Amino acid sequence: MKARVTIMLKDGVLDPQGEAIRSALGGLGHSGVTGVRQGKLVELDLDSTDAEAARAEVARMCEGLLANTVIEKYSIEIA
Structure with a gap:
């Protein structure tokens, strides 16, 4: 079983990396981008065959x- 965890900064938290990306895109001629939020994606391979148990375990890993x-x-996301 696979789990995908998407981690993003909460709304209202300054995202300097996202702002740097937005600025760089503007410098490359992509002027229509008004905001960028940058995050992390973690993929986990799990032994579990129970989706709900896997979700609970991954939530504990996140916390x-x-x-x-x-x-x-x-x-x-559990797949």
Whole structure:
């Protein structure tokens, strides 16, 4: 079973990397980009065959290590 975790900064948290990307895109002629939020994607291969148990385990991983829940939010996809 695979899990995909998308981690993004929470709304309202300054994203300097996203702003640098937006600025660079503007410099390359892509002037229609008004905002960029940059994040992380983590893919996990799991032994679990129970999707709900896998989701719960991945959520614990996010809370404990993968995401800084003070400033980041995460979403989990199980496949």
